[in-house]
Amino acid sequence: MRFLALIGALAIVAAIGAAVYFFGGFYSVAAQYDDPAPVNWALVQARTRSIDRHAKDQPPGDLQSRVEAGGRAFATRGCPTCHGAPGVEWAKFSEGLNPSPPDLKDVAKDLEPQQIFWVVKNGIRMTGMPSFAGAGAPDDEIWSIAAFVKKLPEVKEEDYKSWTTAAAPAGQSAAETPAPKP
């Protein structure tokens, strides 16, 4: 009995300590510093497992035919700002995001199209990755974006440029055109 009482007392002390630490403002929310390695490891595990478990939607038919339209949507939705694109640098400010946005051509080979679809649709909480469903993008467009991202390691700069400038109004590149408001 005494042992159980000790465990109970320790749990209460730990709960009070955590409350003081977080609600007392001692925990730093600064984005400038990296998390300790074990925290970072745990967050990456949680993200990967969560995406694996949730990404169940199947692609609506052939994704190959959507790559070009996906490239245009990628540009107009603003993805290059944070992730860059073939021949397009990411905006400098995105280097200050924590976690930092990955170069998508490096991660595309490890991701299934349905996982890319899920991430783009839903976003990733507590990171800079927005939910594009929340930003008004329909599923059909998000599937095209997923098709393009999956293809990214092979997309040449010239192709990306021609796909994204063809759709833009004269004198303006598509990468600079803000997405239409939903």
Ligand code: HEC
């Ligand atoms: C404001 C910056 C920002 C914008 C805009 C943005 N992203 Fe992200 N994105 C991020 C960040 C930050 C992460 C990393 C999240 C993490 O580490 O958990 C991320 C992660 C991702 C991932 C997951 C990579 C992985 O390894 O699991 C994909 C896929 C992705 N973004 C695609 C896109 C696409 C496509 C768009 C445009 C429709 C887009 N992002 C727009 C910031 C952004």
